[in-house]
Amino acid sequence: MIIWAMSLLPALLILGWSLRQARLPKTDFVSEGLTAEEAQRLKRILKEPRADANSPLRDDAVRVVAAESGVGEPPTPQQSSDARLDKSILMAINDNTFGVTAAEKPAYDAILSKVRNTSLAELEPLAHKDVPFAVLMLDADRFRGEVLTIEGDIRRLNQVTDKSFEAWLFTADSGLNPYRVVLASQLADMRLGDDLQPPIRARVTGYFFKRFSYATANDFHTAPLLLAKTLTPLASHKSAAAPRRNNSRSLTFLAIGILVTLVIGGLAVEMIVRRRSRRRECPPEETPDSPPDFSWLKRP
Secondary structure: OHHHHHHHHHHHHHHHHHHHHHHHOOOOOOOOOOOOOHHHEEEEHHHHOOOOOOOOOOOOOOOOOOOOOOOOOOOOOOOOOOOOHHHHHHOOOOEEEEOOOOOHHHHHHHHHOOOOOOOOHHHHHHOOOOOOOOOHOOOOHHHOOOOEEEEEEEEEEOOOOOOOOOEEEOOOOOOOOOEEEEEOOOOOOOOOOOOOOOOOOEEEEEEEEEEEEEEEOEEEEHHEEEEEEEEEEEEOOOOOOOOOOOOHHHHHHHHHHHHHHHHHHHHHHHHHHHHHHOOOOOOOOOOOOOOOOHHHHHHH
């Protein structure tokens, strides 16, 4: 039974992991309208953050020069508003740096103060609601300081200070790549936690600050950083970040195959062990040697 349990446990762990992966959204950026070159460049941006804002950049690793025109170019709003930022305060911001650097702190504090003192009614008319995750990451300079509206699933929500919260939001087109949103106002009666189940379906409207680098348990990652006033919970319905059915189908089939193989192997090992134990418990009876039969010599 011990051998049986040892054989079955790894298969169950693999099967559980694959089923969990199947529930997580994944995105193939090539299929999302990007070219193979753009998708490869985006993957490097997501995985190669800069530790030092003044360090030299590798070619196409982080900084992307926006084209003259193209998909995702923000339209020019037709109305003026005090909610607009003075873009001169954004000059010191560098993408793919860890945290908010000392040079970026004045702009960070100024935008947080502005969003805290600006109503959603002023922000929402200026917001761009159709900027894809990939375009935002590739053309960060083009959208810096712009107001964006993002809808998705908040899977992590924590309080940072007395007046600010941090939310990690996932959308259908971002897949496993989150947005990091700093909320500059109190959240009443809102669930907090590192793994919200079910996630909070919400909409946020705020200023895009930069591509923000952070460390995970086994890797580094980069996410768009938005500074928003608050979040607006939406009615619960099918998650926009729901995975496609075939996201981890191959992993699931692989896990099931391993499970079946280990079960069969475990049964075979158990049968062999049982046969050997029975032989040891019931040794064959020893019979004394019989004398040879010479009766045939007496025949006429």
